[in-house]
Amino acid sequence: MKSLSTLLILIAAPLGLWAEPVSDLLPPQTRAETLNLARTLLATKPMDLTEEALAAMNPFNPLVPVAPGVDPEKGPVQVVETVLVKDRDLLSKLAEDVMPSGMMQLGDRKVLLVGKKKLKVGDRILVNSDSTVYELEVSAIERTTFSLRLKNEEITRLIKAPNKKQ
Secondary structure, three states, X not given: OHHHHHHHHHHXXXXXXXXXXXXXXXXXXXXXXXXXXXXXXXXXXXXXXXXXXXXXXXXXXXXXXXXXXXXOOOOOOOOOOOOOOOHHHHHHHHHHOOOOOEEEEEOOEEEEEEOXXXXXXXXXXXXXXXXXXXXXXXXXXXXXXXXXXXXXXXXXXXXXXXXXXX
């Protein structure tokens, strides 16, 4: 059996050497057409744009739209005062809207009861104030208190039983 396979190799090996080599390269005419297409696609064309057109194309600094009939230099002057509220003041205002009805403890896990929600430490509460929605995080729950966090500020509030109206 070995001699038959050796004989086959000795006969087939020279036939492979006489075979014509196959190249992965394309013919020169096809390569020239591809290069010409690439050159035309990469060619830069000068653009005659005004500063206004360039500013309009900048997504980070858009132009302010001008109302028709209003001179941009002499338009109506409006002074808008922006009231900056500190995070601490905002958090105390938002914490007033969170009214827990109590807390319960299941094993070593404490749960804060706010309406029909059962919140644990790390859960987030959405609070709406002045048509803006804020996300407060429950950072701690104790027997009589709970803590809320907004950004880097934290506030601790008492858990008060809801007033029963008679």
